[in-house]
Amino acid sequence: MxxxxxxxxxxxxxxxxxxxxxxxxxxxxxxxxxxxxxxxxxxxxxxxxxxxxxxxxxxxxxxxxxxxxxxxxxxxxxTAEQKVPRNRATVMLVIDVSLSMEATDVKPSRLKAAQDAATQFAQGLTPGINLGLVSFAGTATVLVAPTTERQSVVNAIGNLKLAQSTATGEGIYAALQAISGFSAVVGGAQGPPPARIVLMSDGKQTVPEDLYAPRGAFTAAGEAKKEHVPISTISFGTSHGTVVIAGREVPVDVDDGSLQEVARLSGGDFYRAGSAEQLKEVYSDLGEQIGYEIKKADxxxxxxxxxxxxxxxxxxxxxxxxxxxx
Structure with missing residues (x-):
C-alpha cells in the first residue's frame, strides 16, 4: 500500500x-x-x-x-481516481465546408454525416464546457463564440453551407482568435480555462497551397502549440470520393498525412473516420476525453x-x- x-x-x-x-x-x-x-x-x-x-x-x-x-x-x-465532469474548458469545433464535403462516398453525404455527428457531439458535452463553432472553406467564419448554451451551436451546425476551396490554416487561426478573446473575458484569478480545437476535414489545404505559408495549416498548428491549444484532427471520408464541379467529376480523396501533421505539431491527436458510424465513435471518444477529467477523490x-x-x-x-x- x-x-x-x-x-x-x-x-x-x-x-x-x-x-x-x-x-x-x-x-x-x-x-x-x-x-x-x-x-x-x-x-x-x-x-x-x-x-x-x-x-x-x-x-x-x-x-x-x-x-x-x-x-x-x-x-x-x-483516495481513488474518479472520472468527474470538467467545470471549465473551451472547445472550438472547426468544420470543413469545402465542396468536397458534397461527396456521397459516406451516406447520405459527407456534409450530412458530419452535421449529424457534430450535433451529437455538441449535445453530449458536459455542461461546464464552453463550445464554439468555426466553418471554413476558402475563408473561415466564427459562427458561434464559445458558450455553454448548446442550442445555438446545434442550429449553426444544421445551417452549414458549402463553398469553394479549403483554407485549413484560416480555420485554425479563427478558432485560436475566438479562444483568445473568450479567455481574456473569463480568465479571472484561476487564469484562462484549458482549450482545445477539434478540426474535421476531408481534403487537403488548397489556400494557400504551401502548408508552411504564414497562413498555412502547419504554421497555424505551430501557433496553437505556442498557445497551449492542442488540435484533435479528424480525417473524414474515403479514398474513392468524387464530386461534380462544372459538369466534371473530380476525385476528392482524404488527406490523412497533413491532418496527422497538424495534430502532431500542435500536440494533439489524429483520428481517422471512413464512415458515419466511425465519425460518431470518434466524436464520442473526444467527448469523453474533453468533457471529463481524472481526479483524486475521497x-x-x-x-x-x-x-x-x-x-x-x-x-x-x-x-x-x-x-x-x-
Missing part, C-alpha cells in the same frame, strides 16, 4: 495504539490463565467457574481490532462503513457471548 494514495497518512500512527491493544489483550488472557491455575481446589473451581467458551470468546475482541484498523485507514484519507466512506459495522458486531458478540462489552 502506497502512502501517496492517502491525504492524511499520519493517522497511520494510530496503528501503534491498535498494536498496543492487541498486546494488552494477549497479556490479559495470559494473566487470567495464571490466576486460574493458582486456584487450590480444582474440583471446586470446575463447579463454580463458568464453562470455558473456547475460541469464540475471542471473536468480539478480534472484531474490535478489525474495526480499529478499518477506522484508522478511513482517518488516513484514502474514498474513505467504504472504510468507515466497514469499520462501524465491525464495531457493532464486536459489541453484539460481546454481549451475546460474555454478557458484557469487550
Amino acid at each position: 502506497s502512502l501517496a494514495g492517502f491525504s492524511a497518512p499520519w493517522w497511520f500512527l494510530l496503528l501503534l495504539v491498535v498494536a498496543a491493544v492487541v498486546v494488552g489483550y494477549v497479556l490479559a488472557q495470559r494473566a487470567r490463565r495464571k490466576r486460574t491455575m493458582r486456584f487450590s481446589n480444582l474440583a471446586l473451581l470446575e463447579k463454580v467457574a463458568p464453562r470455558a467458551q473456547g475460541w469464540p470468546r475471542h471473536v468480539p475482541a478480534a472484531l474490535l481490532i478489525v474495526s480499529l484498523l478499518l477506522l484508522t485507514v478511513a482517518l488516513a484519507g484514502p 474514498a474513505s466512506r467504504p472504510w468507515v462503513v466497514l469499520g462501524t459495522l465491525s464495531l457493532i458486531a464486536a459489541a453484539g458478540g460481546a454481549l451475546f457471548l460474555g454478557q458484557r462489552l469487550p
Whole structure:
C-alpha cells in the first residue's frame, strides 16, 4: 500500500495504539490463565467457574481490532481516481465546408454525416464546457463564440453551407482568435480555462497551397502549440470520393498525412473516420476525453462503513457471548 494514495497518512500512527491493544489483550488472557491455575481446589473451581467458551470468546475482541484498523485507514484519507465532469474548458469545433464535403462516398453525404455527428457531439458535452463553432472553406467564419448554451451551436451546425476551396490554416487561426478573446473575458484569478480545437476535414489545404505559408495549416498548428491549444484532427471520408464541379467529376480523396501533421505539431491527436458510424465513435471518444477529467477523490466512506459495522458486531458478540462489552 502506497502512502501517496492517502491525504492524511499520519493517522497511520494510530496503528501503534491498535498494536498496543492487541498486546494488552494477549497479556490479559495470559494473566487470567495464571490466576486460574493458582486456584487450590480444582474440583471446586470446575463447579463454580463458568464453562470455558473456547475460541469464540475471542471473536468480539478480534472484531474490535478489525474495526480499529478499518477506522484508522478511513482517518488516513484514502483516495481513488474518479472520472468527474470538467467545470471549465473551451472547445472550438472547426468544420470543413469545402465542396468536397458534397461527396456521397459516406451516406447520405459527407456534409450530412458530419452535421449529424457534430450535433451529437455538441449535445453530449458536459455542461461546464464552453463550445464554439468555426466553418471554413476558402475563408473561415466564427459562427458561434464559445458558450455553454448548446442550442445555438446545434442550429449553426444544421445551417452549414458549402463553398469553394479549403483554407485549413484560416480555420485554425479563427478558432485560436475566438479562444483568445473568450479567455481574456473569463480568465479571472484561476487564469484562462484549458482549450482545445477539434478540426474535421476531408481534403487537403488548397489556400494557400504551401502548408508552411504564414497562413498555412502547419504554421497555424505551430501557433496553437505556442498557445497551449492542442488540435484533435479528424480525417473524414474515403479514398474513392468524387464530386461534380462544372459538369466534371473530380476525385476528392482524404488527406490523412497533413491532418496527422497538424495534430502532431500542435500536440494533439489524429483520428481517422471512413464512415458515419466511425465519425460518431470518434466524436464520442473526444467527448469523453474533453468533457471529463481524472481526479483524486475521497474514498474513505467504504472504510468507515466497514469499520462501524465491525464495531457493532464486536459489541453484539460481546454481549451475546460474555454478557458484557469487550
